[in-house]
Amino acid sequence: MMSQITNEGLILACSAIGAGLAMIAGVGPGIGQGIAAGHGAAAVGRNPGARGNIMSTMLLGQAVAETTGLYGFAVAIILLFANPLLGKL
Numbered sequence: 001m002m003s004q005i006t007n008e009g010l011i012l013a014c015s016a017i018g019a020g021l022a023m024i025a026g027v028g029p030g031i032g033q034g035i036a037a038g039h040g041a042a043a044v045g046r047n048p049g050a051r052g053n054i055m056s057t058m059l060l061g062q063a064v065a066e067t068t069g070l071y072g073f074a075v076a077i078i079l080l081f082a083n084p085l086l087g088k089l
Helices: 007-046 048-081
Strands: none
Touching: 007 048
16 A cells, blocks of 8 residues: 655655765865875974964864855754755645
8 A cells, every 4th residue: 555645755755865875075175174184293203393383373274164064964953853844745
């Protein structure tokens, strides 16, 4: 016996899938930050005197890269808990 899919159920299911896809946005910043930290450590190893400049530049770059992951997380939370699409029904 087939059950009927309601409009609300379809929107909730698609929102859950969209939230999962939005969380894929966390992969890029993770990889980028790992690469940046590795290159920063290598640079400090080559030139210990420039440690302060290298670390501050690396941390600034990592903070900028992390915003992509945070935006994806915000989209996922909005889709799951404050779904704006449900008001359109």
